[in-house]
Amino acid sequence: QLHNFCSIELGSFYLDIIKDRLYTMPADSIGRRSAQTAMYHLLQALVRWLAPILSFTAEEIWQHAPASDDSIFLQTWYELPELSSAGALNDADWQRIIELRNWVSRELEVVRNKGEIGAALEARVELWLAPADYDLLQKLGEELRFVLITSDAEVYPLTEKPAEVAEEQLGVAIRVVPLEDAKCGRCWHRRADVGQSAEHPQLCGRCITNLGDGEQRHIA
Structure with missing residues (x-):
């Protein structure tokens, strides 16, 4: 174990x-x-x-x-600190997130083997999910892409799934889209806002923020 x-x-x-x-x-x-x-x-x-x-x-x-x-x-046994459970994801939530992430990783590997991407950060992932999974991943918000380690990630209800996208398993459909956006020289994410700053032309907006006060993270 x-x-x-x-x-x-x-x-x-x-x-x-x-x-x-x-x-x-x-x-x-x-x-x-x-x-x-x-x-x-x-x-x-x-x-x-x-x-x-x-x-x-x-x-x-x-x-x-x-x-x-x-x-x-x-030394004696170490007592891990108690964490507040208010608004937090529980163990069952994280286990399901890991399962969904594994499905995404498999799809990324398929696209990588086709030569369409070199790394996961060169892709955007789109997921169409049944209500329970949709609500779960919505809690991650913008930070879903950090959990999946992709440059972008979007979640949609399964009822909006395009006909050409097949379900990986009951209630889960995934599409990997190679990105053409420029690669940030600092975080390596491909983002549309890379190059918009004259002072930092090779950086994305998030990295420019992190050169200052820093971004806000809540989960991932």
């Missing part, structure tokens, strides 16, 4: 998504600091879970961990 958590929930989902926050947002921004805080708590818990199994590895990790002292084998 620990191995699966590290490789699936962490490695191929959470850490993959927060790279954009860590690379593009201001160093002292809430979005970047919140991701770093989450990783700190994860590290504190994970190294304790690993210690009985991978003793030498856990000890080496502990010696390089921030605010660590003595030995990992002199």
